[in-house]
Amino acid sequence: xxxFLKINVVDSVAVALADDxxxxxxxxxxGREIVLKDxxxxxxxxxxxxxxxxxxxxxxxxxxxxxxxxxxxxEWIHSHNLETNLHGNIxxxxxxxxxxxxxxxxxxxxxxxxxxxNNTMGIRNELWIVPSVGCVNGQAQAIAERVKxxxxxxxxxxxxxxxxxxxxxxLGDDHANTQRALAxxxxxxxxxxxxxxxLGCENNQIASLKEVIGEWDEExxxxxxxxxxxxxxxxxxxxxxxxxxRCREDKREPLPLSYxxxxxxxxxxxxxxxxxxxxxxxxxxxxxxxxGGTTILTEVPEMFGAETILMDRxxxxxxxxxxxNLINDFKDYFCKHDQPIYENPSPGNKRGGITTxxxxxxxxxxxxxxxxxxDVLSYCQPIVKSGLNLLQAPxxxxxxxxxxxxxxxxxxxxxxGRGTPFGAFVPTMKISTNTQLSQFKANWIDxxxxxxxEDEEPQVVLERLVEKIFATVNGEKxxxxxxxxxxxxxFKSGVTL
Numbered sequence: 236x237x238x239f240l241k242i243n244v245v246d247s248v249a250v251a252l253a254d255d256x257x258x259x260x261x262x263x264x265x266g267r268e269i270v271l272k273d274x275x276x277x278x279x280x281x282x283x284x285x286x287x288x289x290x291x292x293x294x295x296x297x298x299x300x301x302x303x304x305x306x307x308x309x310e311w312i313h314s315h316n317l318e319t320n321l322h323g324n325i326x327x328x329x330x331x332x333x334x335x336x337x338x339x340x341x342x343x344x345x346x347x348x349x350x351x352x353n354n355t356m357g358i359r360n361e362l363w364i365v366p367s368v369g370c371v372n373g374q375a376q377a378i379a380e381r382v383k384x385x386x387x388x389x390x391x392x393x394x395x396x397x398x399x400x401x402x403x404x405x406l407g408d409d410h411a412n413t414q415r416a417l418a419x420x421x422x423x424x425x426x427x428x429x430x431x432x433x434l435g436c437e438n439n440q441i442a443s444l445k446e447v448i449g450e451w452d453e454e455x456x457x458x459x460x461x462x463x464x465x466x467x468x469x470x471x472x473x474x475x476x477x478x479x480x481r482c483r484e485d486k487r488e489p490l491p492l493s494y495x496x497x498x499x500x501x502x503x504x505x506x507x508x509x510x511x512x513x514x515x516x517x518x519x520x521x522x523x524x525x526x527g528g529t530t531i532l533t534e535v536p537e538m539f540g541a542e543t544i545l546m547d548r549x550x551x552x553x554x555x556x557x558x559x560n561l562i563n564d565f566k567d568y569f570c571k572h573d574q575p576i577y578e579n580p581s582p583g584n585k586r587g588g589i590t591t592x593x594x595x596x597x598x599x600x601x602x603x604x605x606x607x608x609x610d611v612l613s614y615c616q617p618i619v620k621s622g623l624n625l626l627q628a629p630x631x632x633x634x635x636x637x638x639x640x641x642x643x644x645x646x647x648x649x650x651x652g653r654g655t656p657f658g659a660f661v662p663t664m665k666i667s668t669n670t671q672l673s674q675f676k677a678n679w680i681d682x683x684x685x686x687x688x689e690d691e692e693p694q695v696v697l698e699r700l701v702e703k704i705f706a707t708v709n710g711e712k713x714x715x716x717x718x719x720x721x722x723x724x725x726f727k728s729g730v731t732l
Contacts, residue, residue: 238256242296245293247282247286247292258274283308285305285308286305299540301317313588317590324567341492346494347708348645349485358425358662362475365430366399371467372399374461375396375471378468385472397723399725403437403438406729413439414439415447417447417725419641429478430474432459455478455481493528494528496528498642501649504580504595505588507652508589511668511688512666513601513602521605529624531618532623536576538562539576539592539593540591540596542596548608558608558611560611579595608625611626614638618642633722634724647662647663650668656678656715658722662712666680667680682700684696
C-alpha cells in the first residue's frame with residue numbers, strides 16, 4: 236500500500252495514506268527527497284513545495300484556500316496555517332465543457348423491480364403509514380404493531396411508520412415543504428401501499444394534502460382522519476389489513492436500468508473521501524447514466540468552492556442559470572438567518588484531514604462524475620429528465636438523504652470516512668472511504684472503497700460496486716435495513732408557532 240499520495244500534478248500538497256509518517260522521515264515525491272517537519276496523521280496534508288504567506292494551496296488541481304503563514308516543505312498543513320478563500324456571492328460565466336465518458340451501453344442488463352401503475356420502479360415492497368401531523372405518531376405506531384403481530388406480512392419487505400414533528404404550527408415555505416415531502420413519500424414506488432393518518436384539526440388537512448399529492452393509486456393509498464372515527468387504531472388496522480393482502484399479488488420482474496434512480500450523498504467525510512469513495516461513486520454515476528439511468532447530486536452548501544466545475548458541465552444555458560440560482564439562493568438563505576456561509580467543515584471532517592470548505596467541496600462534487608448536468612430540481616421536485624440532476628437540499632445527512640429519495644431515488648449511495656448508522660426511508664448504502672473504518676464498523680458499512688489506495692484498480696472496484704448495487708436493488712438488505720434504522724427528515728427553515 237502507498238503511504239502517501241499526490242493527487243494532481245499541479246498540487247502543492249500530498250496526503251498521508253498511512254498512520255506511520257513521522258517527523259524527520261525522508262519521503263520521495265516527484266523524484267525529490269522531502270524531510271517531514273511534522274508527523275502526519277492519516278488523511279492529512281503536508282507541503283511538497285515552499286508556500287509563501289498568502290499563496291494559494293492547491294489540492295485536486297484547484298486552490299483549497301491560502302496559507303496564513305509561510306510553510307516549509309514537509310510541514311503539516313491544516314487549520315493552523317490554511318484559511319478559506321471563499322466570500323460572498325460570485326458573478327458566474329457560462330463556459331460549457333464536455334468530458335469523454337467511455338462506457339458502452341449494455342442493453343442486456345436488467346434489474347428485478349416492482350413495476351408500479353405510474354410506470355416507476357420500486358426496489359422494495361413495503362407498507363407505510365404516513366402521519367399528516369406529528370400528533371398521531373403514536374397511533375400510527377400502534378397500528379403498525381398490530382399489523383406486524385396479527386397479519387401475515389412475509390411477502391412485504393417492511394411495515395413502517397415514518398414519524399415526523401411537523402404538519403401543524405408551520406408557516407409559508409415550511410408548511411409547503413412538509414406537504415411536498417409527505418406527498419412525495421406517499422407516491423414513492425418503494426411503497427406497495429400507504430395509509431395516510433390525519434388528526435383532523437391540524438394545518439396540514441388531509442383534503443389539502445390530497446391536492447398536493449395529485450393523482451394516486453386509489454387501490455394502494457388510503458386515508459383516515461382520527462377525529463372522525465371512534466377507534467382510529469382499530470379502523471387503521473382494518474385498512475392496513477386489506478392493504479397487506481393487496482400487496483400479496485406484487486412480484487418482481489426484470490426491468491431496464493433506465494428505471495433506476497440513484498441518490499449521491501456523503502457524510503462524515505475525511506481526507507480519503509475525495510480520493511476513494513467519492514470518485515468511485517462518480518464512476519458509477521457515469522456508468523449508470525450511460526445505461527440510461529439517473530443520478531442526483533445534492534448538498535448545495537458543499538458545492539461552494541467547487542460549483543464552477545459543475546456549472547461548466549451544464550447541458551445548456553437554462554440549466555446553467557438554474558445552477559447559479561441554486562448556489563446563490565442557498566447563500567442568501569444563510570445570510571437571511573445571519574449565519575456564516577462558510578462555517579464548514581465539521582469537527583469530524585477536520586479530524587479526518589479536511590481543512591476548508593473548498594477542500595471538502597472539491598472532494599464532494601466528485602460523486603457527480605463527469606457527465607453533463609441535465610436539470611436542476613427544487614426541494615421534493617420529481618425527476619423528469621434522465622441523467623445527472625442537481626437538487627436543492629442542505630448538507631445535513633438525514634435531510635439531504637431524505638430529499639434525494641423524495642425526488643424519486645429508490646436507493647442512496649452514502650460515502651463516509653467517519654461512519655454513521657442511520658438510514659433514509661430508502662436503502663442507504665454506506666460506502667467507506669478507508670479500509671480501517673469498514674473493518675472497525677462492519678455493522679454499519681456495506682461496501683469498502685478503501686482498497687482503491689491499496690493497489691486495486693478503480694475499474695475493478697467499480698465492478699464490485701455495480702454487483703453490490705444490483706444485489707441491493709434486487710432485494711438484498713443493507714446493514715441499516717437489517718437493524719431497522721430507517722427514517723425521514725423534512726427540511727425546515729422558518730419559525731414554529
